[in-house]
Amino acid sequence: MCKCTVKNEKKSSFVTVKNSWRLRALFRIEKLIREVDQDSRAKRMGICGNTIFVKVKKTDPTNILYEPQLRCKDRVCPVCNAYRASILSRKVEELGKDMVNPHLLTVTANDQNRFSLKTAFQCYKASMRLLKREKTWWKKYIRGGVEHVEVTYNEGTGWHVHSHMLVDLAIDRKVENMCLTDNGYFLDPLKKDLEHVLMKVGLGTISDIRPVTEGYGKEISKYSMKFGLDIEDDRLKEIIVDMKGKRMVSKFGNCFGRKKEDDTSSEDMEELTPEEEDQYETLGTIEEVVHLSFQKSGVNSKLVKYALEAVRIGLIEIVSNEMVIRKSQEAFLNVDLVTT
Structure with missing residues (x-):
């Protein structure tokens, strides 16, 4: 493990800020990367998240970012994934606002080629390309959208690759998997046709389609945040x-190539554009915000919500005396806990 990644605990008479479960997960992944002989990659990850700044949108103080000063941008970095999910959530919501009929769509791989991640992912991407060229369903019903691919592992069934998408349906009604008729519930005709097309292009028929509800950006982005976590070492090495x-x-x-939303230097929707960055002000590092939140005069209710949110998403842990805990809880009752 890179020595520079290990923080000394900063103590005061009020609170102690410690490494969180997310940073401990980062150290574990860093170690596994070294075991597959990718030392330079491990070194970059080792310093990622060493300093994380709290940024607040100038026009909306409930809209916050926890941005690492130095980012490795690695696909399996828990700190980068937390930041990536926050950005993705906002940009998915922006795309959804311009859609005529936004829906959430989930598409899965079939039950073949699941015991090699490399093969499973290649087969899935090939089938998805066929699906997006399909004229009888995709071209007919989908105007555009954004897709997030998720990869999970099950000991019995192997690797499971699937996509969570926000799509703009080119029809003038809401679509659920099942529709209610005078004779009871039946599979929606559009969903039934989708299952036929999925089988035709080599994807699994297990899918889900439904209208968006509040928080659909977070619904898609949450899969970025948990990528590579809660999986045993050998499988995680395959992901690495x-x-x-x-x-x-x-x-x-129609969502492809939109100005101000493409990041040509890295993966789409992974970072703020310079114009978007100007909309935020930096309050300081997480540790600075934590210590400003807990003073002799009491708890700063305007700042404590940012400290507690950093705890909630796993960026830090706070060890404090009983009085500070009680005061922070009282202050917390007076503010709305923001989510990223």
Whole structure:
């Protein structure tokens, strides 16, 4: 483990800020990267997240970012993934506002080729390309959208690759998997046709389509935040090797190539543009905000919500005496806890 990644605990008479479960996960992944002989990559990850700044949107103080000063941008970095999910959530919501009929769509791989991640991912991407060229369903019903690919592993069934998408349906009604008729619930005709097309292009028929509800940006982005976590070491090594450089987020149709939303230097929707960056002000590092939140005079209710949110998403842990805990809880009741 890179020595510069290990922070000394900063103590005061009020609070102690410690490494969180997310940073401990980063150290574990760094170690596994070294075990597959990718030392330079491990070194970059080792320093990532060493200093994380709290940024607040100038026009909306509930809209916050926890941005690392130095980012490795690695696909399996837990700190970068937390930041990536926050950015993705906002940009998915922006895309959705311009859609005529936004829906959430989930598409899965079939049950073949699941015991090699490299093969499973290649087969899935090939089938998805066929699906997006399909004229009888995709070209007919999908104007455009954004896709996030998720990869999970099950000991019994192997690797499971699937996509969570926000799509703009080119029809004038809402679509659910099942529709209610006078004779009861039946599979929606559009969903039934989708299953036929999925089988035709080599994808699994298990899918889900439904209208968007509040928070659909977070619904899609949350899969970025948990990527590579809660998986055993041998499987995680496969992800480290086989998923390096793979595109997990992409736009298509009328959402592709939109100005100010493309990041040509890295994966789409992964970072703020310079124009968007100017909309935020920096309050300081997480540790600085934590210590400003807890003073002799009491708890700063305007700042404590940012400290507690950093705890909630796993960027830090706070060890404090009983009085500080009680005061922070009282202050917390007076503010709305923001989510990223």
